[in-house]
Amino acid sequence: MSIENVEVKNLLVNDSIFSLKNYILESTPDPSCQISSFHTFGILYPVIVYRDRKKQLHLIDGVKRMHHAKLIEQKKIQAMILPETTPVTDIISLMICNKRHEIGSSIINKIQSICFAISLNAPEAWIRDTLCLGFDFKPHTEFLRGCERINNLPREIKQFCHDKKTSLKQLVNFTYYPRELLKTLISWKSELQLTASILDEIASHLNDYLRREHKNINGFLSEPEVQEIFDSSLGPREKTEKVRQLLYLKKFPILSSANRRIENMVRRISLPKEIDIHWDRTLENKKIDINVSISDPIKWSGILTTLRSDELKDLMESILEEL
């Protein structure tokens, strides 16, 4: 290992084989604080680079220093040069160690750093035993294939997952949805109030609906009820609820109409507010729960009269018939 003064223009930064720019996501890129420290002290430490077989220099550590050097049109920069023979696993370990705060800040970043190691052809056994176990993931080949699928998610989704600190389960879920669908959904980010679980629910229902009806996303977007929601002046929270309700109706048309019929039956007999009727909205269990909540004993006899009424008995029969 040597420290040399190298030409800034000869150093590969974005094109470095060790560039993390496509892997590690940052929450709020804010270079200002770093820049001001450069202004005060200049560049204090050498950057770290790798010299490959063709003598090309790949930046390993020091993106911001390089950025500053270019900004002030500095011709040369001090660089610690790792020779060609440096094991790739050592370089990855060094990089992960340097970036441990960013990497540790989200599951997606941990997965992305595993994918970074895969992209550099690091030995699979090392990735499993060192990286997977180090990040508390399962050290399985199948898990690595899952990481690659997550890495292939659209960039906007990955950024969203980083910002929202999305769980591994939800990340895996997202990999099962078509890219186009995900891209459309994430483009609704400014109009709807999306959390990772709401995004997952919307994607799941919409994906099922589109597949069942042989439709594409544009077909869905041109449906009048959908346009009505997006053209409305509702706020993001209300719009989100409307979209979720609409998709539930589309995903569960039979259930929705059966439940609506039951709700209408219940509404028709106008029960006192002390009596509540519950049924299994999945329609699976053929049973009804009747809750009575009472705060004034005077009302008890009136409630008993309602409970004994033929009207309520008929209602029970009709609901049970639906279930």
Place this chain on the structure above:
Amino acid sequence: MNKKTVNFRDGKDELQKIGKKGRALGVCATFNEKYLCCNVHVLRSVHNCPYQCSYCFLQNYLTDGATKVVDDISELMFEVRDIINRNPQRLYRIGTWELGDSLALENSTGQAANLIKEFALLDNAVLELKTKSDRVDSILGIKHRNRTVISWSLNAAHVISRDEHGTASLEKRIKAMQKVFEAGYLIGLHFDPMIVHHDWKRGYEELVNDVFSVVEPDRIAWISMGSLRFNPEMKKKIENNYPDSRLTSAEMVLGDDAKVRYVKPLRLAMYHHLYSLLQHHITDENPVYLCMERWDVWEKVFGTYPESISHLDYLFARSLYRRYGLGIAEPVKIRN
């Protein structure tokens, strides 16, 4: 670290003959008290299957290697005898299909033929070989003494071609069924899993007509109807393994047995339709049952339901005794 295969398909092309390890006879794994189970016993003699049905639970279950067939028939039969001899009054129905297809590998293993010969010697057990294949030629000449029921898992031709990859076409299954019928075997019909698809009513109508063009009801030991169901975590697996399949996009809900299935009105519509088709061909003597369904669904479809799982077991035994003399005596109904 254990060897983990990356893909459930990996083990499907590699056949291994293995000895019996641990207990092989048990009750059907789908047993759950809110749903009526037919109380069949299962002999785990096959692990994995060369076919690739998109809904198959094996893609979530067996991911650890080759297709394995137990070739130690005497050990298997020792365990079977040990269990059935403890209760000689009871007629045991024993299937070999829990973790695979009973006949798909028959040409390479001869396992089913050996089991048929062994069960022919038993008085209180019936072997059920359930298949989606047409591999029946090697078993046609065996003296089975009515102790083996050859069953087919049947579906509309469209479902077979779209979701039961590698299995015999409906036409081939029907031809094989005819051969087995002519060889004097009892036949089981499993319309399971029924799957909603475009024009499903017609699909199932054609299926029923095809089946009854080759078999007579008096040789049909039992008929089951069931609808598509799977563990929730299977949804993504199916979508990943079979991107063209639309199975998982249907309107399904999670049941108390932790499986998703079609919403009840849809299941009822399918059962009503199929049962009304079957009624044109069968008699009151043919036991028809629902696989893993709720009591109220039984009532809506058949107008009645068994009092318990053991009552259903009794109804099977009584039918098989009265119609084919299976079992050592007319079974006695047990009070619950």
